[in-house]
Amino acid sequence: MTGGVAKAVEIEIWQAAGGTVIRLAGDVDMASSPVLRQAILDLLRDxxxxxxxVNMGGVEYIDSSGVASLVEGLQQARRSRGKLRLACLNDGPRDVLELTRLLxxxxxxATEAGALES
Amino acid sequence: MAAEVDVRIASDPRWLRLARIVVEGCCREFEFGDTESRAMVSALDEALSNVIRHAYRGDTTRPIRIACRLDGDVFEVEVSDQGHEFDPVAHPLQPPDELRSGGRGIFLIRSSVDECDYARDGEWNRLRLRKRLPRHAAKR
Known part of the structure; x- marks a missing residue:
């Protein structure tokens, strides 16, 4: 089942002039965070x-496993001399990142364009 | 005290969102603000994930009961399961760290509610998450 109450997170990936954008829509939880993790690591591989x-404008909820996926992606990006930036954070994900002292x-x-240009 | 809202789900991550919606609805009914609602929902979700991951060790077919009730000016959510004994309250509360992948869920649970306690009751694990109502709602 992919729709309804248990809908999976939707991931759209596109190449922009300043980098690769991952647009997320939906909740990132124990069910969906492995998809996010794999998408990030696949982009960084080799x-x-x-x-x-990572444009999180469509994400209202993220759990600790989603945060772990972002942190792992950031660490992998650093190892390969790359960058992983977040854009368009809603209040829910911001709360979780603040509470876990990872923000x-x-x-x-604030915007995807700003993240690509910086 | 009887639960005012009592939900049973299978221990499958596909039902986590449904559980979050139910508890968020209770928070709205009890006039929690957005920040407090998000905190309670986050604590519940992390508790359920721990049940699936640790108590049931990934078995997606086992029962989880989520009982929501108002106790005076406190909203209480009790999560019960029949898995292996797992007490998230017993773990030392270590601040999250970039390099430490584990422990963030337990930290989120304990940071998001006013009180949480765990008990083993026969074959059941019972974790109670308690959050005080906002003052304006508690006076009603």
């Missing part, structure tokens, strides 16, 4: 200096 912008770890931008 590439160096890649910039990834300052990320470059967070």
């Amino acid at each position: 590439r160096s200096g890649t910039t990834i912008v 300052d770890l990320f470059e967070v931008h």
Whole structure:
């Protein structure tokens, strides 16, 4: 089942001039975070200096496993001399990142364009 | 005290969102603000994920009961399961760290509610999450 109450997170990936954008829509929880993790790691695999912008404008909820996926992606990006930035954070995900004291770890931008340009 | 809302789900991550919707609805009914509602929902979701991951060790067919009730000016959510004994309250509360992948869920649970306690009751694990109502709602 992919729709209704248990809908999966939707991931759209596109290449922009300043980097690769992952647009997320839906809740990132134990059921869906492995998909996000794999998408980020696939983009970083065998590439160096890649910039990834995770647009979270469509995400109202993220759990600790989703946060772990973002942190793992950030660490992998650093190892390959790349960047992983967050854009368009809603209040829910921002609360979770603040509470887990990880918000300052990320470059967070108000807009996707701003994250690509910086 | 009887539960005012009592939901049973299978231990399948596909039902986590449904559980979040139910508890968020209770928070709205009890006039929690957005921040407090999100905190309670986050604590519930992390508790359920722990049940699936640790108590049931990934078995997606086992029962989980979510009982919501108002106790005076406190909203209580009790999560019960019949899995292996797992007490998230017993773990030392370590601040999350970039390099430590585990423990964030337990930290979120304990940081998001006013009180949480665990008991093993026969074959059941019971975790109670308690959050005080906002003052304006509690006076009603």
